Amino acid sequence: MQKLTTQAEWAARAQEVLPAGGFGNFDHSVFIKEGKGSRVWDEDGNEYIDYLIGSGPMLLGHGNEEVLEAVYEQLPKGMTFFANNAAAIELAEEIISATPCGEQLRYVSSGGEADMYAIRAARAFTGRDLVVKFEGGYHGMSAEAQMSLAPTKLVNFPMAVPDSAGIPESVRDQMLIAPFNDFDYIRSLLVEYGDQVACIIAEPLQRIIPPAPGFLELLREEADKYGIVLVFDEVVTGFRFAYGGAQELYGVTPDLCTQGKVIGGGFPLAATVGRADIMAHFDKAKVGAEGWLMQLGTLSGNPVAAVAGLKTMEILKRDGQYDRLRQIGQRIIDMTATELNAHDIPHRIVGDQTLFEVVFTERDVSDYRDVLKADAQKGAAYNKVLREHGLFKSPGKTYPSLAITEADLDQTHAAIKAAAAHIAEG
Ligand SMILES: Cc1ncc(COP(=O)(O)O)c(C=O)c1O
Structure with missing residues (x-):
């Protein structure tokens, strides 16, 4: 009988080909072999109840039969075209009708890209450079998003601390960092900088921290007061907190939001979604070459991801x-x-x-x-016993x-x- 490769052996092989031996920040000693329903199995044969769910996308569990059927139907017809395809248009229609701020959207392949373009679109729309971000808020891996994401050195607000090497100081100077849920701080920050701020970007529920009652409303009011674009990062909360995401649950509508995870049904797909006048900056015919925001991605609107996302959403709507x-x-x-x-x-x-x-x-x-x-x-000790x-x-x-x-x-x-x-x- 063929000897199985153990997780320890896979980990040694991973160390050879991957820096730090993994894909990101999740425990590199675990190699998941299979997932079905609520469960996953590792390469050593251990079985787990999955509360990671792919870091969010697998809200229906693994291998949902209806989603699989939709994907199997699409696969022989083609996996990616770069050209428009009907499934991705239907998905866009569904996301837009579900999302309170949704008028138009632009597809990308990851949530981090969706956030990067939301910030860029806000800058193009307002002609301003500064970005307000909350300390500890996660918006992917762009230079802006890597500011004060998980700082160990705590400095005075609104100074940004880069969490990554390789980011020019000039990026830091464009960022204003604020404490989440601090009403007075946001008000006073904007008195000073409000007319230079392009956007406030926030996770409506930051990582695990809920917004204090009235906090998102305050962000909405302050953004309106200074002509700032309010961006909700709904990569986690979209189609999870409610069909219309956190903006539906909390009743506060941003100008733009970003969607990812659930909308791709387990495949790489995300989107920047929002007001048509801001999204117009992706359309050269509308805003001219000066205001235009160039945006392309080989797999954007991928049809396999689109049918998986559409079926996932159809099920969630039941x-x-x-x-x-x-x-x-x-x-x-x-x-x-x-x-x-x-x-x-x-x-x-x-x-x-x-x-x-x-x-x-x-x-x-x-x-x-x-x-x-x-x-x-x-x-850590608690999580170890759970595992x-x-x-x-x-x-x-x-x-x-x-x-x-x-x-x-x-x-x-x-x-x-x-x-x-x-x-x-x-
Ligand atoms: C709130 C939030 N925004 C953005 C992202 C980035 O999404 P992606 O990993 O698809 O780039 C994540 C990923 O976990 C997230 O939690």
Whole structure:
């Protein structure tokens, strides 16, 4: 019988061909071989309940039969054309009708690109350069987005701290960094710089931190006051928080938003979406060569991704899907609170029912610096026990999927119970 390659062997091979031996920042020792429904299996044969769901896209779970069927139907017809295709137009129509700010959209292949173009479009539209970004906010890997994403050196606001080498200082000088959920700070920042600011870019729920009541409304008011483009990064929240995303759930409509993850049904597809007068900057015939924003991508509007996204959205639109997703999330939140409280372990469960995380802290979490003050060691120990008990998740987020079953919830509860007991032992 052929010997299987173990994860350790794969990891050694990965080290040879990939810097740091992996694709990004997720644990490089794990090699996922297969996913089906709510579960994934690694190359050593370990089975897990998947709360990572591909970092968000697999909201329906893995290998959804209807999505597979749509993809199988498309594959023999062609995988990519560069030219327009009907499936991507239908998907655009669906995204636009679902999204409160949606009038037109531009496709790209990743959420980070969608954010980069949203910022660029805001600059083209306003003729201004400055960008307001929140400390700890994640908007992909562009030079602007790499400012004060996860700084360990905490400087005075609004000074930006680059999280990556290779970014010219001039980019830093175009960024104004603010603390999330700080009403007074935003007001005073804009009194000083408001008429030079092209956009405010925000995750409506920043990583796991919900907006304080009224905070998104304040951003809307202040953006209007100074003619600033308000951008909501809905790469995570789009089609997850509600069919119309966080802007529907919270009732605040930005000028532009970015969509990714769920809309590609597990394939690479994302979009910059929003007001037609801003999106007009992608159209030379409308704005002329001076105002035009050149934007191309080989796989943009890819038909395989488009049919997968369309089918995913058709399923999400069916009665009760979001209620069910929220119920699953709430059950996990409740069992977590019960088990941690049973041992009097100080914590906060931060987020939304559709994505959340336990933070080991005695204080409420309302911005990035509050998360930094939490007990990261306890978090790591807790996550380690969850993994040992068959839960697969990122260290910073729990993503429930619609594929989670009662049996999964029972096993999840047992894992959480064990992790809480472990933390209590110290
Ligand atoms: C809020 C947010 N914006 C943008 C991105 C970047 O998306 P992508 O990884 O598709 O470039 C992510 C990725 O996790 C995200 O969470």
